[in-house]
Amino acid sequence: MIRLESLQKSFGDHQVLKGITAVFEPGKVNFIIGKSGEGKSVLARCMVGLEEVNSGNIFYDQAEFTKMDRWERKHVRKDIGMLFQGAALFDSMTVEENVQFPMKMFTTMTAKERADKTEEILEDVGLIGKNKLYPSELSGGMKKRTGLARAIALNPKYLFVDEPNSGLDPVTSLMIDKLVREITDRYKMTTVVISHDMNSVIEISDAIFFISKGEFVWSGDRNSILKVNHPLLNDFVFASQFMKEIREKFR
Amino acid sequence: MIQVFTKPERWKVYPKLITKEMDKIGLQSVGIMSLLVLFMGAVVAVQTASNIESGWVPRWTIGYTTRQSIILEFSSTIVCLIITGKVGSNIASEIGTMRITDQIDALDIMGINSASYLILPKIIAAVFILPFLVLLAMFVGVFGGGAIAILSGVVSITDFEAGAQYDFRVWDVMYSLIKTVFFAFIMSSVSSYHGYYTRGGALEVGQSSTRAVVYSIIIIMIANFLLTQLLLL
Numbered sequence: 001m002i003r004l005e006s007l008q009k010s011f012g013d014h015q016v017l018k019g020i021t022a023v024f025e026p027g028k029v030n031f032i033i034g035k036s037g038e039g040k041s042v043l044a045r046c047m048v049g050l051e052e053v054n055s056g057n058i059f060y061d062q063a064e065f066t067k068m069d070r071w072e073r074k075h076v077r078k079d080i081g082m083l084f085q086g087a088a089l090f091d092s093m094t095v096e097e098n099v100q101f102p103m104k105m106f107t108t109m110t111a112k113e114r115a116d117k118t119e120e121i122l123e124d125v126g127l128i129g130k131n132k133l134y135p136s137e138l139s140g141g142m143k144k145r146t147g148l149a150r151a152i153a154l155n156p157k158y159l160f161v162d163e164p165n166s167g168l169d170p171v172t173s174l175m176i177d178k179l180v181r182e183i184t185d186r187y188k189m190t191t192v193v194i195s196h197d198m199n200s201v202i203e204i205s206d207a208i209f210f211i212s213k214g215e216f217v218w219s220g221d222r223n224s225i226l227k228v229n230h231p232l233l234n235d236f237v238f239a240s241q242f243m244k245e246i247r248e249k250f251r
Numbered sequence: 252m253i254q255v256f257t258k259p260e261r262w263k264v265y266p267k268l269i270t271k272e273m274d275k276i277g278l279q280s281v282g283i284m285s286l287l288v289l290f291m292g293a294v295v296a297v298q299t300a301s302n303i304e305s306g307w308v309p310r311w312t313i314g315y316t317t318r319q320s321i322i323l324e325f326s327s328t329i330v331c332l333i334i335t336g337k338v339g340s341n342i343a344s345e346i347g348t349m350r351i352t353d354q355i356d357a358l359d360i361m362g363i364n365s366a367s368y369l370i371l372p373k374i375i376a377a378v379f380i381l382p383f384l385v386l387l388a389m390f391v392g393v394f395g396g397g398a399i400a401i402l403s404g405v406v407s408i409t410d411f412e413a414g415a416q417y418d419f420r421v422w423d424v425m426y427s428l429i430k431t432v433f434f435a436f437i438m439s440s441v442s443s444y445h446g447y448y449t450r451g452g453a454l455e456v457g458q459s460s461t462r463a464v465v466y467s468i469i470i471i472m473i474a475n476f477l478l479t480q481l482l483l484l
Contacts, residue, residue, distance in 0.1 A: 048360050049359075049360075050356055050359060050360065073362070074260075074362040075362075077360060077361060077362030078361075078362050080360060082357070082360045084353040084356070084357060085353070086352055086353060088352060088353035088354050088356065088357040089354075090349075090354055090357075091348075091349075091352075091354070101361075102361055104261075104264060105260055105261055105264065105361065105363055106260070106261075106361075106362070150357075
């Protein structure tokens with residue numbers, strides 16, 4: 001479980017997060033949605049410790065992340081996996097080496113054990129036989145799957161996924177969505193997805209948090225998001241003609 | 252900088268990283284460095300010869316001047332400047348690209364000290380391998396340069412050999428190597444710093460790379476003056 005209490009973050013005079021409070025349950029796919037520039041990515045960066053909050057608390061289960069120093073955070077960070085928008089694969093390493101990297105750094109596994117575990121994970125994400133390819137030789141979807149494989153290499157308790165479908169075709173997007181869902185269910189992770197892709201939200205979300213101007217102005221699930229009468233949320237969710245038609249049918 | 256020298260997560264992975272960096276920084280620069288220093292030696296020999304018109308100045312001065320110029324200044328300072336142009340920009344752009352493509356954030360999220368993991372091997376490799384490169388530069392510069400001067404008829408082999416051996420002091424070589432260690436540290440750390448703090452996109456990576464080379468060269472030249480004052484006077 002991840003718990004946020006009154007998170008505030010400013011860059012100079014510009015306050016980006018204005019008292020975010022939320023609970024992300026384990027075993028669930030939690031979506032943070034919102035328009036570009038509303039604070040989604042800053043919130044995610046604060047949650048994983050890439051940015052320091054000005055005030056408020058972040059709890060990973062009982063551990064108060066915001067109060068920890070760098071060394072204490074290392075222990076929590078080993079339980080965090082993150083898939084970046086651009087996958088952030090290490091260019092100089094092959095698919096296999098990327099996946100094995102966290103194992104090499106943090107475990108005492110033998111080369112054989114690492115290889116077996118890598119095969120297992122690559123099978124999970126559908127990348128069997130791609131072990132020796134470099135990131136430059138991979139398609140966008142394969143990069144995301146490799147990134148996901150690396151993120152789950154140490155069986156993390158918390159998984160962050162930043163814009164999983166950006167730059168992907170609808171079929172590959174769906175494949176990535178399902179993969180996130182499967183992995184969350186299998187490993188009982190607390191998954192937090194940052195996205196503005198409503199297809200993904202409807203497809204795999206358990207809980208949804210809508211951020212606007214640095215605040216969570218609505219939270220609920222995928223059934224209620226289509227019914228709710230919230231002007232800001234409706235503007236976002238039913239921005240496209242296609243979604244407007246769905247709303248009409250839903251009504 | 253403090254983060255770079257804090258205890259790494261796993262020392263075991265560092266020897267491989269350092270070896271890889273030594274190859275990139277040192278071995279892959281041997282060719283270009285040898286070529287440049289060879290002609291530098293030859294030019295010093297030819298220029299010295301062309302400036303010795305007086306019969307009072309012995310011809311072996313050509314060998315002596317070539318050796319001293321190469322050992323004291325060209326092998327360390329000029330070679331380090333060449334390496335800065337080649338390797339410094341490479342270090343800054345490599346780390347800068349990692350920064351803008353979130354690879355450094357990925358390391359940080361894993362709980363890895365990214366500054367130490369990425370920068371420390373480069374500093375250790377540069378400080379270790381560049382003195383060897385400079386020793387090679389001394390050899391190639393003096394003997395290769397001399398050989399070209401002899402073959403082009405500027406000086407006889409006997410005169411050049413006599414000059415190259417005249418009043419040889421091991422301290423001169425040591426002085427040059429000490430300077431190299433400082434220059435290697437400056438080059439690798441300044442370039443890494445500019446790469447690590449890159450923000451933005453491809454354009455900013457290019458700018459970081461240019462800044463890395465410019466600042467490294469300026470600091471190396473200032474350090475050169477200070478070290479020369481300190482070590483030779």
